[in-house]
Amino acid sequence: MVKLSKLIEDLPGAQVVGSPDVEVTSVVEDSRECTAGCVYVARSGAVADGRKFIPAALKAGAAAVVLGGSPHADAGSVTQVIVPDPALALALLSAALHGHPARQLVMIGVTGTDGKTTTATLIHAILRAAGFEAGLISTIHAVIGDAVIETGLHVTTPNAPAVQALLARMLAAGITHCVLEVTSHALVQQRVAGIGFDSVVFTNITHDHIDFHGTPEAYLAAKASLLALLAPRGLKPTVSKTAVLNRDDASYAPLVQRCAAARVDYGLHPAAHVRAAAVQSGAGGTSFELQAGEIFCSVHTPLLGDFNLHNCLAAAACTLQLPGVMPQAVQRGIASVAAVAGRMEPIDAGQEFLALVDFAHTPNSLRSALRAARQLCGGRLWVVFGAAGLRDVAKRRWMGAIAGELADCVVITAEDPRTEPLREIMEEISSGCAAAGGVPNKTYWLVPDRAAAIGFAVQRAAANDVVLACGKAHEQSMCFGEVEFPWDERTVMRSALAVRLGHPAIPAPELPTAL
Missing domain, CATH: 3.40.1390.10 (MurE/MurF, N-terminal domain)
Incomplete structure (x- = not known):
């Protein structure tokens, strides 16, 4: 006491x-x-x-x-x-x-609209490859040594008491570095106040959470407030205080204006401090030449999708400026992350087409996921997705248009409708599909039950097609009304594949929309 x-x-x-x-x-x-x-x-x-x-x-x-x-x-x-x-x-x-545990840890905060979890996971892997005892708090879970701790439903950053308890547990376990995924909600709600960060990483800032922030400008300001949480120079003086910015993102200029700390830029822009050359991507991942000042080394990531190149560059830019991290650790760490749960995650049951589960739930991330899936697709590209109720309504039609433009077959379904009528949400999305030239019941369908929607696409997929389920990924529940119903997108995909292939049945959760 x-x-x-x-x-x-x-x-x-x-x-x-x-x-x-x-x-x-x-x-x-x-x-x-x-x-x-x-x-x-x-x-x-x-x-x-x-x-x-x-x-x-x-x-x-x-x-x-x-x-x-x-x-x-x-x-x-x-x-x-x-x-x-x-x-x-x-x-x-x-x-x-808890005795201010962050003051005794090297703290790395990762924010942005898309790519936070993957970037945080890559940074954690690089630190481990460099020989550090590193902890991780992400959307998916917290990692402390060999222990994996669930961090809850629908919330990226836990509340302040939980964050500080995890940091104290890390310190007690001998952890020296912590990678913390930070949302705009967490910044506005002060969940990470009192933490002095040594490095803050920005992935990208695009359209999201306008229902909460009100305007894109307020959303950007919320994200940018992480810069103010960089620790004073006198705290942990052996670790430089650095902002890591995406030189290729539209948020770069306004973030630079707000940044008083040392800065490391990454991207494909020739002026970026950390950049990639000779990029080659395919079904086996992406290989590139990493250039960072006088450092030149070959890097390979098994992660699918061109957008993961920027996640890898962000992780490299962050870690290379930390004491004790050599280029070899960057190579080994990035190569060791074969997949991130619910991020372009393949589900393989022996089918003749590719089934993927991804967390894409914003216009930008859906566009990126579909473009990445198209590169892997030798046939038709199917996408199954919805939009959350009581959340940013402006993106619904927009995402429908993106899906209608970039996918061959769109299956619109439920995604946490909460207290909004599901049919109305689906029709808003479908209006975007129609505006992009989609034809109802020919190129796009409305299937309210999410398990049935995934099954619909899986049953109709042909050899060399891609079936991409977006929006839920790692999340373990779906909200109807005010009730959270158990859900696991990967299990549901495996269950649908088992039915398609005639394999033994795999039990899957059911939602109120199930017939």
């Missing part, structure tokens, strides 16, 4: 009502997780105001409450800490509770 007074030492603008010397056992933001001795932080979320749950937190034994505005009338004699920003307080208190 630790005294509350110790935790709030670095909390800006904190005003304490009551005793600051209460003993604290944990910091939580969910009243249902409150236990005796905890600090409950009442922050406003997307759905509810945390102040409403203060009575429940007190009943569960909270030793103190952190909140914005004025003191809560029902808190009684329990200590209250009034702060300007409860979300920021949650992050800073969580870091303090």
Whole structure:
């Protein structure tokens, strides 16, 4: 346990009502997780105001409450800490509770619209190849040594208490470097506040999450705020503080304007500090000559898709400026990542066509995935995808048009419709297909049940076709109404292939849309 007074030492603008010397056992933001001795932080979320749950937190034994505005009338004699920003307080208190573990780790943050998970995975692999004990927190999971920890549903960056707990666990396990995938939501919601990053990596910034941020400019500003989290030069002075930027992306110029740190640019642009030449790609991956100053070396990635070239360059640019990373480690690390779960991941059951599962759920990532799949396709290109309910509606028709233009056969289906009518979402997407010249029930189909949609494409695929399922990938649930139903896209693809090939049945999850 630790005294509350110790935790709030670095909390800006904190005003304490009551005793600051209460003993604290944990910091939580969910009243249902409150236990005796905890600090409950009442922050406003997307759905509810945390102040409403203060009575429940007190009943569960909270030793103190952190909140914005004025003191809560029902808190009684329990200590209250009034702060300007409860979300920021949650992050800073969580870091303090665990002894600020990020200050003792080399911290690498990876953000962007697409490619974050793959880039973070590649950086982690390079660090391991260089001989470092490295940890990873990504969309898919956290990796600490040999332990793999699930990080939840539909959330790329865990909440601040979970992030700090993982960092503390890494430190206790002897980890020296951590790669953390950071979303725009996490930056706005202060989930990574209190972490001083040594390197921040930007993949690309394209259209996404406009429902949350409001405008593309606000979305860019949210991503760019990661630059402000680079650690002060006096913290971990042996590690340079560097921003790694994509020279080929439209976000490059505005990010440069906001960047006060040392900068490393990557891309195919001749002015990039880290770039690729002699690029050759195909069904076996991509090979290229890596050029970084006086460094010249051959690199091969088994990952499919031209877009993974930029992910590899980002990982190389990030790691080559870290002490102890040699070009050979970059070569070995990149080559060791044969696949990233749900990222152009092949599902092979012995069929005569290629089946792929990918997380593409933005216009840019869908375009990139379809272009990559086309390079692997000797027949027709099938794509199965949908669009999430209560999320960015502007991209639905846009993604339908992209699919209609780049795929031969489009199967439109469910993808977390939440409380929106699924049929309306599908029709918005189909209007984009029609605008691109698609013909209903000939080049595009609406199949509400996602398992049936994947089965529809698999049953009709011919030799040398490609069936690409986009949007869900690694995610383990799908939301209908307000209920998360179990889901695993890879299992569903394997199940559909088993039916097609007459193999023993593979049980697959069912959704409310199943007939």
